[in-house]
Amino acid sequence: MNQSQLQIRGHSIEARIYSETPYNNFLPNNGKLKYFREPDQHKYRIESGVRQGDEISIFYDPMIAKLVVTGKDRSDALQKLRLALKDYRVYGLPTNLRFLKELSREQDYIDWNYDTNFIDLHKQTLLSKEKSVSSVNALKAVLAYIY
Numbered sequence: 001m002n003q004s005q006l007q008i009r010g011h012s013i014e015a016r017i018y019s020e021t022p023y024n025n026f027l028p029n030n031g032k033l034k035y036f037r038e039p040d041q042h043k044y045r046i047e048s049g050v051r052q053g054d055e056i057s058i059f060y061d062p063m064i065a066k067l068v069v070t071g072k073d074r075s076d077a078l079q080k081l082r083l084a085l086k087d088y089r090v091y092g093l094p095t096n097l098r099f100l101k102e103l104s105r106e107q108d109y110i111d112w113n114y115d116t117n118f119i120d121l122h123k124q125t126l127l128s129k130e131k132s133v134s135s136v137n138a139l140k141a142v143l144a145y146i147y
Helices: 074-087 097-105 135-146
Strands: 013-018 035-037 045-048 063-071 089-091
Touching: 013 074, 013 097, 063 074, 074 097
Parallel strands: none
Antiparallel strands: 013 063, 035 089, 045 063
């Protein structure tokens, strides 16, 4: 094929879900995946090598999964990304899910206005310290595990 034969048929975005602490220089974490649920794999492309009960070790890459969403355009893909990230349930160790959710809602990111200084420029929003697990979230995790 040559360039004139190629067509754009949508927009894809990849997000990598890691066991890391974004507000602490993205330091990797280890621990046990006490509860793990991914979004519906029929809606998104998900590549994961872990499952509930697995240990994330300090001796290997702390990546939990790669999530790829595709939409008719970037706006549609971002909406799907937000929905997919919202559907992840990971308990037992820290992740970068909150960071990815905040990133997907950051207006400069939405407007394609970013470069290698993006995180530093938006750290107030993107890297706000994670809240500790509330008793409500802990109860949700237990109920999700049971059901």
